[in-house]
Structures are given as C-alpha cells and as structure tokens.
Amino acid sequence: MFSARYLVAAVLAGTATVGSASIAPAKDGALTTSGLPVPRFVSLKSDHVNVRVGPTKDNDVSYIYTRSSLPVEITAEFENWRRIRDSEGAEGWVYHSLLSGRRTAVVIAKVKDDLTPLYDRADPTSAIAARLEPGVLATVRRCSGSWCRISGSGFDGWIEQQRLWGVYPDEKLD
Known part of the structure; x- marks a missing residue:
C-alpha cells in the first residue's frame, strides 16, 4: 500500500x-x-x-x-x-x-474590496449594469477572449475576462 x-x-x-x-x-x-x-x-x-x-x-x-x-x-x-x-x-x-x-467563475478585483463593473455590452463605454463585489459567483455564458458574458442572482452583463477566476486569459467560450 x-x-x-x-x-x-x-x-x-x-x-x-x-x-x-x-x-x-x-x-x-x-x-x-x-x-x-x-x-x-x-x-x-x-x-x-x-x-x-x-x-x-x-x-x-x-x-x-x-x-x-x-x-x-x-x-x-x-x-x-x-x-x-x-x-x-x-x-x-x-x-x-x-x-x-x-462553467462558472468568481469575480476578482484589481484592489481588495474594489467593486468590479458589469457592463451592458462588451465595451467599457457602455452603461454599467451592476458593480460586483470580489467573490461573487456567476455562470459564464460566453467569452470572446477579452470579455465574458456572465449572469447570476440579480445580474446579467459583460465583464472584462481578466476580472474572473474560472476562465483562462484569452479563452473563448460559446
């Protein structure tokens, strides 16, 4: 043994x-x-x-x-x-x-306790749909390689891919 x-x-x-x-x-x-x-x-x-x-x-x-x-x-x-x-x-x-x-992911922040913006579109100039705390759990709908569409309890939108743990950098998901 x-x-x-x-x-x-x-x-x-x-x-x-x-x-x-x-x-x-x-x-x-x-x-x-x-x-x-x-x-x-x-x-x-x-x-x-x-x-x-x-x-x-x-x-x-x-x-x-x-x-x-x-x-x-x-x-x-x-x-x-x-x-x-x-x-x-x-x-x-x-x-x-x-x-x-x-596929799911956890939101990570640039700075501890920072809120991460969730956008209406995969564009940082689009409207902010929500601001998510670090540790928020989300379902990954798709990723373009730089942006991911995620959803969860009370939110749905686009987030910069680098703000998620659960997808690889530059990974594409449909």
Whole structure:
C-alpha cells in the first residue's frame, strides 16, 4: 500500500505509481484518462464535496466544500479521481462524479474590496449594469477572449475576462 504523503509528493514532483497504474500531471492541453485536456475549469456539482489528500476513498479528507457551483481547476487525473485547485490555491483530490462541466467563475478585483463593473455590452463605454463585489459567483455564458458574458442572482452583463477566476486569459467560450 502507498502512503498519501508519498503519493501527493510524487504526483507534484512528476510521477507516482499506484499498483500498476502511473499518475502524472498532464502537460498543458494534454489528453488524460477522461479524454479531456488538463488543466481545465469545471464546477462543483454538490454543496458537499470531500477533498482528499490522495486519489482514493482510503485517503483522509483534508477539507469539505459547502458551496455548489464553485469553479475549480482540474490539474491532474487518476482513474475516476481529479486533482483540483480552487481560486485560493487549495488543492486536493475529488471523485469525478462530484464535478460538473458547467462553467462558472468568481469575480476578482484589481484592489481588495474594489467593486468590479458589469457592463451592458462588451465595451467599457457602455452603461454599467451592476458593480460586483470580489467573490461573487456567476455562470459564464460566453467569452470572446477579452470579455465574458456572465449572469447570476440579480445580474446579467459583460465583464472584462481578466476580472474572473474560472476562465483562462484569452479563452473563448460559446
């Protein structure tokens, strides 16, 4: 049997072996066991997601997410497990069925406690539809590479893409 510390350290260092299977972080854009590229953004499907120190149910739970739809980034895969990272940099392993392909994002500010403008159109000269606090959770409707249309509880509009955690710089989504 392997130790969780060994496994996590080995994966972060480059490779690890569990039984006859090898775990290796995928290089940007590489395909993995799911057939999807890593890294990629997804969201939490449930309001109770156990995050483990390694990719099995035998590993300890390091923390629990209690917010459904929170965006996370998949950074590695091992069988049906996904290593994820959140907007604060916390990492761990979750079972794949607890994740959704639905794209969401969290608003980030230039300066702490700054309100971020949400515009009527993808144009900074258009009317401001709302001002969003850092940490506001939104559904990503589409992104042009520099602007994203987002919506959430009581708001819908366009935001500069760099003001979101949950989409990559220059990423385009339809």
